[in-house]
Amino acid sequence: MAKQVVPEAARQRRRPTKQGTVLSEQLIMETALRMLREHGSDGLTVRRLGAALGADPSTLYRYFRSVDELTLAIGDELIGRAMHGWQPGGDWRADLRTLGARIHAAYLAHPQAAVLTASRVTGRAHEIAADEAILGVLRTAGFPDEAAVRVYQAFIDQSLAFAILDAATLALPEAARSADEGVWRATYAQLPADTHPHIAATAGLLVARMNRSAYPTALEMLLDSAAASLARG
Known part of the structure; x- marks a missing residue:
């Protein structure tokens, strides 16, 4: 079953990630672009993206249903x-x-x-x-x-x-x-x-x-x- 995607306005974390940042679609995309540049398409996984953002990987599903949806974004x-x-x-x-x-x-x-x-x-x-x-x-x-x-x-x-x-x-x-x-x-x-x-x-x-x-x-x-x-x- 597809995970429910929360509207952007309701996705803001009330507390920062481990790295002191607040997640957003734009931040996730910018980080994903950096990972693609450094590691290629094989390096873009939810686990690695979560680690790069200092967030639990499951948190990313509040913004994108899948890696493919992130790719389209x-x-x-x-x-x-x-x-x-x-x-x-x-x-x-x-x-x-x-x-x-x-x-x-x-x-x-x-x-x-x-x-x-x-x-x-x-x-x-x-x-x-x-x-x-x-x-x-x-x-x-x-x-x-x-x-x-x-x-x-x-x-x-x-x-x-x-x-x-x-x-x-x-x-x-x-x-x-x-x-x-x-x-x-x-x-x-x-x-x-x-x-x-x-x-x-x-x-x-x-x-x-x-x-x-x-x-x-x-x-x-x-x-x-x-x-x-x-x-x-």
Whole structure:
């Protein structure tokens, strides 16, 4: 049976934890983000989280029914951080470009959490506000509803997909990440033109580009496609 979740206003402890802090959803999420950064997803357990907060693990169920619900809350928190302070400027391409960069950066600031949450649908307040904002940008720009939804889906899925891809790279151990980055120079740049003419011809460009995220390029291509669709509309 699911545990009853107490409303936020009624959850405040009347006395501090062993570490002298008062529990709240925000404090639990901040601590969980730190644990993910330090220990990865395997390190996020109710027992470890309770120990980090100086609280009995059972107390955490007053705030979140399960670790999965906490995971969804963390995902929504990252979206909220991406949207914080953003306001549409009236140029739909510039607005979406800025939003995409914000979403990507917010997830990459917490790569372990990004890998864990970017594929989830939270249905929480920040996610809903982001969806409303993106659809508002597109509909205000003149996209018909069907086209607005199509572009919205491509935009948000692309942003989150690159967030997962790039965050997974950042979450690798330093030695593994350095080894992967070195392959372009140590292997691809050394391939002979007689057997691999196209790689050899572009080797310098590959070395310069392939260890950078392709997200800005992919986002610009998506915006180009959406603009062409709007012009045909």
